[in-house]
Every structure is written in C-alpha cells, then in structure tokens.
Amino acid sequence: MHAFIYKSLRKAETYVYLVARDDFARLPPPLRAQLGTLVFVLEVTLTPGRKLAREDVAVVRRNLATQGFHLQFPPTQLDPLPDA
Template sequence: MQAYVYKSLRKPDTYVFLSARDDFARLPEPVLQQLGSLQFVLEVELSPERKLARADAAAVRENLGSRGFHIQFPPVPGAPVAEAAQPDA
C-alpha cells in the first residue's frame, strides 16, 4: 500500500498519511482547519514488513484502507518510544 505523508505547518510533529497524493478532501473540514497548511514530505510503501518510527504501520494501513487518511500526533512526553524504523536492505 502506497502512502503519502504531509507535515502540518501549524502543529509541530503532526503528520498526515494519505492513500492518494494531495487528496485532502478525505480529511474532515475541522481537522483541516486545525492542521493548517500541509507540506508533502514523503512517499512510502507500507508493506506488512515495514516498521515506522512513531506509528504502528498496521494501524496506519488499516486507517488508510478504511478512511483514506491517518494522523500521527506528536509523541506524549514520558510515553514509550516505538522501535526505530530499519532501513530497507
């Protein structure tokens, strides 16, 4: 599954994953207003083997399949950090 990742220019460390590039119509209007402008940062293949640094890749795939988007919020201070993503071999 292909994902397109955007960072919020208003909310630091907040990222939006979309199932289709620049398909912001999938995001509810209140969410768009809170996030402000979004800047494209990455296109990534979310295979079952893929690990993400701060998100559960299976949950991201599920949200992309059912809603067409996934929002990654900033880490909560004191919360456990996910395993760092391993580079592709």
C-alpha cells in the same frame, strides 16, 4: 499500499498519511482547519513487515483502507518533574 505523508505547519510533529497524493478532501473539514498548511514530506510503500519510527504499520494501513488517511500525533512527553 502507498502512502503520501505531509507535515502540518501549524501543529508541531503532526503528520497526515494520505492514500492518494494531495487528496485533502478525505480529511474532515474541522481537522483540515486545525492542521493548517500541509507540506509534502515523503512517499512510502507500506508493506506488512515495514517498520515505521513512531507508528504501527498495521494501524496506518487499516486507517488508510477505511478512511483514506491516518493522523500521526507528536510523541507524548513525560513529566520532567515526577512526584517525589
């Protein structure tokens, strides 16, 4: 399975994986509006054994198969001032 990855210029560290290149029609209009301009970053083949830096390849493949896109959010930041 191929995926085409785009980064959002409006939302830092937010990426969209699409099943077809430049097929932004798959994104719900409210989501598309929130993401702003999307810039192509990478084309990747998603095999079951492939490792991704921040995503579970099985989840990405499932989302691409069922809805035609996968949304990758920025990593969660830990509180720099934990409770004493």
